[in-house]
Amino acid sequence: MDCRVCPAPVDPWLMMGGSASGGGGGGGQMLGGAFSHESEHDLAAMVSDFLENESSCGGDSRCSSDSDSGFCELAHLADKISYYKVLLDQHGIDMLSVVNSLILSINTMDLEFMRCGSCNTSCIRFSLVKLLRLSGYDAAVCTSRWQGTGKVPGGDHEYIDIINYSDSGNSDRLIIDIDFRSHFEIARAVPSYTRLLNSLPVVYVGSLTKLKQFLQVMVEAAKSSLKQNSMPLPPWRSFAYLQSKWHSSYQRQVSPELEPVDRQTDPFFGQRKLCNGHLNRLKSLIQFELETDRKMPTGRVKVDRWRMRTP
Numbered sequence: 312m313d314c315r316v317c318p319a320p321v322d323p324w325l326m327m328g329g330s331a332s333g334g335g336g337g338g339g340q341m342l343g344g345a346f347s348h349e350s351e352h353d354l355a356a357m358v359s360d361f362l363e364n365e366s367s368c369g370g371d372s373r374c375s376s377d378s379d380s381g382f383c384e385l386a387h388l389a390d391k392i393s394y395y396k397v398l399l400d401q402h403g404i405d406m407l408s409v410v411n412s413l414i415l416s417i418n419t420m421d422l423e424f425m426r427c428g429s430c431n432t433s434c435i436r437f438s439l440v441k442l443l444r445l446s447g448y449d450a451a452v453c454t455s456r457w458q459g460t461g462k463v464p465g466g467d468h469e470y471i472d473i474i475n476y477s478d479s480g481n482s483d484r485l486i487i488d489i490d491f492r493s494h495f496e497i498a499r500a501v502p503s504y505t506r507l508l509n510s511l512p513v514v515y516v517g518s519l520t521k522l523k524q525f526l527q528v529m530v531e532a533a534k535s536s537l538k539q540n541s542m543p544l545p546p547w548r549s550f551a552y553l554q555s556k557w558h559s560s561y562q563r564q565v566s567p568e569l570e571p572v573d574r575q576t577d578p579f580f581g582q583r584k585l586c587n588g589h590l591n592r593l594k595s596l597i598q599f600e601l602e603t604d605r606k607m608p609t610g611r612v613k614v615d616r617w618r619m620r621t622p
Contacts, residue, residue, distance in 0.1 A: 385503040388532045392510055395524050403485075406473070407516040410487055411597050413442045414514070418588045434586050435489060435593065436471055437567050444565065449474045450487075452562035457555045462546055468556035472563070486522055486557055489593065491515035494553060495529045497536060497545075504536035513596045519557060526553045 342568075414435075421441075422434045436452045443450035450473045463518035471487035492511050500508070511529070515522065530550045537544055546552060 362545065384535045385501070385507060385532055385578065388528050388535070389503070389510065390508050391528045392525070395512075395521065395528070396512070403517050403521070406485060407512070407514070409441070409446070410443075410514055410516050411601065413439055413446070414463060414489070414597060415594055416442065417590060422586050422590060431588060432589050433469060433567065435590055436469060439487075439489070440471055441563065443473065447478075448515070451565050453561040453563050455556060455559040455561040457559035463555065464546055465550045466547075466555070468559075470557065482581070484519065486515065486517060488515040488557075492555070495533060495548070497533050498542070498571075499540055499546060501536045501539055505531055507532050513593070522557060523554065526550055528529050529553075539586060 332568060347427050417438050421438045431510045433452065440452055450471060452469060453472050454467060454469050456467040457465055471489070471563065473487065475483045475485070475487040477483070491514060492508055495508055495511070497504070507529075511525070515525070530544070530548065530553065534544050
């Protein structure tokens with residue numbers, strides 16, 4: 312049986328996480344572990360236990376290669392990822408084009424006036440929400456929080472949603488996560504897992520149902536990769552923990568608490584420079600993805616379904 316996977320281009324800006332600082336934050340890392348948005352208090356003991364198990368891999372050459380069975384399993388999961396990406400409906404494809412275009416239009420001056428506290432890329436999210444709302448979409452930054460239960464640690468996560476209300480009174484909810492791949496970074500990933508990770512969209516735009524499909528595949532892929540190195544799946548990469556990020560209770564916020572920015576007194580000005588770096592790297596990833604997939608939008612896309620209705 313031929314289990315080969317066509318190698319996906321390696322993103323030049325992607326840095327793999329999974330260490331105590333990278334794994335403990337769950338999906339809160341922005342483009343290479345630059346920050347951790349999620350609470351790490353409940354994860355400290357679990358990170359310690361995981362690192363002890365990880366040390367059993369040591370310098371074994373298995374840590375950088377695929378076993379035959381593991382390679383075939385990851386090849387099968389890669390086919391699923393490709394299938395789910397193709398199944399995106401036209402509205403989802405159009406909205407992804409809109410979101411990518413708006414992110415590429417954000418400049419560092421836009422972030423300068425977003426006083427969002429310490430650097431956790433909230434400024435980028437609120438800037439994107441502002442542009443989406445100016446374009447007529449009911450967009451907001453959502454902050455979800457959940458309590459730890461059993462082996463699933465508690466935490467919090469920040470993402471964007473867009474709500475569309477139909478004439479019948481029903482509503483659809485579109486999820487936008489600007490750093491989707493970081494939720495699945497693991498320690499010492501085998502090459503085929505890294506290729507699978509890099510095949511995921513840089514920015515996720517879609518329904519909760521579609522999101523769940525991606526989560527299920529990536530958890531299975533992580534288990535397969537870690538199993539080849541005799542390593543356990545860390546709690547912050549379990550399906551229950553990942554699903555909590557988008558399925559837990561959340562609060563919507565349209566804009567942060569804005570105040571005039573004074574470079575002399577702003578305690579977060581130095582950290583704000585990091586946000587500029589995050590924005591530049593995010594743009595580079597999106598541009599690389601668009602060029603690789605030849606999906607650069609041409610002309611005007613039609614996404615009226617998600618625009619806010621006016622009387």
